[in-house]
Amino acid sequence: MIKMKKITKLLSLALGVLFASMFLTACGGNHELVGTWIWENDSNWIYTFNDDGTGVRGGGALNPISEFEWTIYETEDGDEELHIECPIAMFAVYSERWSYTVDDDVLILDSLQQGGQGLRYVRE
Numbered sequence: 001m002i003k004m005k006k007i008t009k010l011l012s013l014a015l016g017v018l019f020a021s022m023f024l025t026a027c028g029g030n031h032e033l034v035g036t037w038i039w040e041n042d043s044n045w046i047y048t049f050n051d052d053g054t055g056v057r058g059g060g061a062l063n064p065i066s067e068f069e070w071t072i073y074e075t076e077d078g079d080e081e082l083h084i085e086c087p088i089a090m091f092a093v094y095s096e097r098w099s100y101t102v103d104d105d106v107l108i109l110d111s112l113q114q115g116g117q118g119l120r121y122v123r124e
Contacts, residue, residue, distance in 0.1 A: 031072065032102045033049040033107070034049050034051045036048040036124040038122050040122060042060070044059040046058070046059050046124075047107075047121060049070060054068070055068050066086055070084050080100070082099070082109070083095065083098075096113065097112040097113055098110060106121070
């Protein structure tokens with residue numbers, strides 16, 4: 001019985017370390033999304049992805065700057081998805097899923113929840 005508890009604790013610890021390393025790898029400072037991106041259609045709208053997995057977006061009078069958390073997930077077929085979580089109320093979070101491509105200084109975001117949103121951003 002005691003051995004089983006030790007094994008369970010060790011497995012829990014190992015899984016915790018694995019998930020933490022996956023998160024840090026996904027949002028590490030070397031990720032190509034880190035930096036500030038300006039929307040081609042409206043230079044007031046920006047995304048800033050920080051290397052710690054946080055960010056801000058928005059801009060202009062109608063779109064105040066809001067904070068978010070971001071993570072990159074690998075899909076079963078090997079593609080990467082950008083997941084963004086935005087707090088919208090005290091205990092509520094709005095979640096978004098995007099496919100993305102970065103080509104030099106151009107970021108293209110395509111919503112996986114609302115098709116046809118190929119949004120182009122230029123690195124600041």
